[in-house]
Amino acid sequence: MQPRPEFRSPIPFPGGSVVRSGLADGLDTGEDVRLIAQIADGQTGALSELYRRRGGPLFRFLQRILGEDPDAEEILQDTFVAIWRRAGGYDPAKSGPLTWMMMIARGLALDRLRQRSRRLSGFERLKAADSGRGSGEDTASAHLEADEDARRLGSALCSLPETQRTAIEMAFYRGCTQEEIAQATGEPLGTIKARIRRGMLSLRLRLQNRHE
Amino acid sequence: MNDSTHRAMVASEEQASLYVLNLLDADDRQLFEVQLRRDTDLRGMVQRFQAGLETEVFAEMAPPAPARIWAKILERTRMDGAQVLMFPRPFHRWAQRLSAAAACLILGAILHSWWLTTRYPPMGVAGYPRVRSSTRMVSAASAVEAHQEPVSMAVATVPKADSPSTNGSGIGSNAGDTHSDSEHPLEAANAVLKGKIRALNSQLADLTQSLNQAMIIPSGVSRLYVFSLGQQEPPTGIPSNLVDAPGRTNSLAESLARMAGERMALALNSSAGSGLALDGASRSVSSIVAGNPVSSEVEPVGKVALMPAQPVPVETATSGLPNLTASTVADPISASRSAARSNSAGISPIVFSAPDSGLYAVAVPTAPPTGQYQLWIRAVDGTISSLGVLTPSSSPVSVVTFEHGSADGMFMSLEPVGGSFQPSGPMVGAQNPVLPGLGRP
Numbered sequence: 168m169q170p171r172p173e174f175r176s177p178i179p180f181p182g183g184s185v186v187r188s189g190l191a192d193g194l195d196t197g198e199d200v201r202l203i204a205q206i207a208d209g210q211t212g213a214l215s216e217l218y219r220r221r222g223g224p225l226f227r228f229l230q231r232i233l234g235e236d237p238d239a240e241e242i243l244q245d246t247f248v249a250i251w252r253r254a255g256g257y258d259p260a261k262s263g264p265l266t267w268m269m270m271i272a273r274g275l276a277l278d279r280l281r282q283r284s285r286r287l288s289g290f291e292r293l294k295a296a297d298s299g300r301g302s303g304e305d306t307a308s309a310h311l312e313a314d315e316d317a318r319r320l321g322s323a324l325c326s327l328p329e330t331q332r333t334a335i336e337m338a339f340y341r342g343c344t345q346e347e348i349a350q351a352t353g354e355p356l357g358t359i360k361a362r363i364r365r366g367m368l369s370l371r372l373r374l375q376n377r378h379e
Numbered sequence: 380m381n382d383s384t385h386r387a388m389v390a391s392e393e394q395a396s397l398y399v400l401n402l403l404d405a406d407d408r409q410l411f412e413v414q415l416r417r418d419t420d421l422r423g424m425v426q427r428f429q430a431g432l433e434t435e436v437f438a439e440m441a442p443p444a445p446a447r448i449w450a451k452i453l454e455r456t457r458m459d460g461a462q463v464l465m466f467p468r469p470f471h472r473w474a475q476r477l478s479a480a481a482a483c484l485i486l487g488a489i490l491h492s493w494w495l496t497t498r499y500p501p502m503g504v505a506g507y508p509r510v511r512s513s514t515r516m517v518s519a520a521s522a523v524e525a526h527q528e529p530v531s532m533a534v535a536t537v538p539k540a541d542s543p544s545t546n547g548s549g550i551g552s553n554a555g556d557t558h559s560d561s562e563h564p565l566e567a568a569n570a571v572l573k574g575k576i577r578a579l580n581s582q583l584a585d586l587t588q589s590l591n592q593a594m595i596i597p598s599g600v601s602r603l604y605v606f607s608l609g610q611q612e613p614p615t616g617i618p619s620n621l622v623d624a625p626g627r628t629n630s631l632a633e634s635l636a637r638m639a640g641e642r643m644a645l646a647l648n649s650s651a652g653s654g655l656a657l658d659g660a661s662r663s664v665s666s667i668v669a670g671n672p673v674s675s676e677v678e679p680v681g682k683v684a685l686m687p688a689q690p691v692p693v694e695t696a697t698s699g700l701p702n703l704t705a706s707t708v709a710d711p712i713s714a715s716r717s718a719a720r721s722n723s724a725g726i727s728p729i730v731f732s733a734p735d736s737g738l739y740a741v742a743v744p745t746a747p748p749t750g751q752y753q754l755w756i757r758a759v760d761g762t763i764s765s766l767g768v769l770t771p772s773s774s775p776v777s778v779v780t781f782e783h784g785s786a787d788g789m790f791m792s793l794e795p796v797g798g799s800f801q802p803s804g805p806m807v808g809a810q811n812p813v814l815p816g817l818g819r820p
Contacts, residue, residue: 222444266429367396370431
């Protein structure tokens with residue numbers, strides 16, 4: 168069990184104005200590492216500050232995965248509770264703090280997506296088939312909606328070529344495996360791997376360009 | 380860069396990108412992580428890809444996450460530290476010790492009897508009384524749960540001096556005894572032995588009674604919670620639902636806040652009939668104690684929910700407080716609250732009570748430097764019995780709830796580690812009415 172916290176001070180709600188996550192603040196992770204270390208010491212004040220800094224972007228990220236649904240709120244709760252519990256095991260040498268938090272949130276959200284799909288596997292799928300809406304149609308519609316959401320939310324992936332973006336989105340936001348992406352897009356597995364690689368390189372370059 | 384190098388680079392980038400997106404299967408992932416530990420360039424590549432994904436999530440403007448989610452997160456992290464500890468029952472150990480002492484006494488008596496028999500053989504000296512050993516069953520079933528089986532004890536008994544001897548050669552039948560009025564050595568030995576046996580029987584009776592009394596835990600005790608209140612800091616405010624009039628707090632809130640120096644997250648869970656309204660936060664605490672998210676059953680006696688010290692924000696503290704109002708709780712508390720004088724260790728525990736509501740609260744600012752706090756309950760018939768010792772904890776507040784009418788007082792004393800059989804240290808208590816000599820407000 169992680170060491171329990173000492174009392175610091177009453178914690179105000181970490182609200183405030185819109186969080187500008189520009190490069191000056193948004194991707195400056197030194198403060199995040201320090202906060203996670205303090206959380207590992209049991210300081211909920213640090214958790215409050217981390218929520219102020221990263222709660223908004225993570226919530227938006229979860230909404231990208233789960234839609235604007237109560238599930239997103241619930242998973243955001245679960246994410247910060249998981250951060251609280253796992254902070255002691257965070258190793259900055261293994262991954263950056265943002266990646267660490269992002270992957271916690273993503274894992275929880277994808278679990279919820281899988282639960283949803285299991286719930287839909289019975290009557291509702293049959294109902295959808297009866298109403299003449301094929302699964303491909305559903306997928307296309309969902310993709311269009313996701314694209315719209317991505318543009319509205321200023322997704323970095325929007326700057327990528329369509330084929331790369333689709334592959335990365337399906338992997339990152341939908342939790343699809345390489346095989347599932349290949350099957351859904353009708354492309355060979357090698358092509359999918361290449362697209363993902365090029366897409367990731369493009370994202371990296373985009374980050375470098377923003378730094379310069 | 381030649382072709383092979385380029386191909387290796389592409390393969391590495393491909394693997395790294397799949398790894399970052401969690402697309403590698405378990406075996407490939409394991410192999411890749413082994414390689415990652417050895418290859419610093421590969422680690423750098425992975426970190427750059429991760430940073431690329433971070434831009435997707437964190438680099439753009441985002442509205443702050445809703446306040447209601449933050450409140451729920453805090454509530455969950457506050458509850459996260461709760462753990463259920465077993466409430467120690469020192470009398471188990473005492474019962475064992477007392478049983479061992481009784482067994483030693485009995486063994487001593489048997490050995491003494493045997494020694495007398497060998498020294499003064501019954502058939503060797505005519506007219507001397509014969510010491511007879513018998514075995515009888517002494518049931519301690521009603522004593523303690525742990526000693527419910529009948530205990531077979533060898534008890535030495537001696538015929539009464541004025542009764543006929545069982546072998547016909549007793550003192551009274553000693554026709555040739557010319558020293559009936561003088562003090563014969565055997566008579567003295569017999570008297571000593573009888574005295575010892577009487578004392579032994581008396582001790583056994585006391586032991587049985589004491590064990591019976593010691594293990595009485597009133598059936599009305601439903602729960603005992605220990606809540607940490609944090610460090611000693613000046614109070615910065617009292618939650619609004621503990622204020623019974625504008626600018627005036629009720630006595631429980633005021634006293635506890637003064638004691639602990641901080642607003643508290645005091646969650647109560649009372650059994651039926653206590654009359655205390657509960658809110659959602661207190662129910663969630665009880666569910667942690669019960670280990671079952673939906674359980675609302677009364678917990679067995681002897682469990683302590685320990686909430687480690689944790690900062691309690693205003694919102695959480697307010698939502699976690701019971702609905703104490705002046706009309707139902709504040710006045711009885713005010714009437715019967717009592718505080719101890721500081722003892723030698725500089726400890727000033729306070730016991731609050733609201734007997735009409737079945738609520739007793741113990742505020743202990745610091746853990747004792749030596750010994751342990753022991754709780755005592757006074758039943759309606761005046762019997763004082765132990766509830767056990769408080770496990771070491773910093774700045775706890777204990778809340779004990781009883782069913783209405785099952786107890787009329789609770790006390791706390793500082794005792795040696797493990798507890799005492801009877802209160803021996805300075806006591807602080809609360810009851811209705813306050814007993815003399817136990818500390819008054």
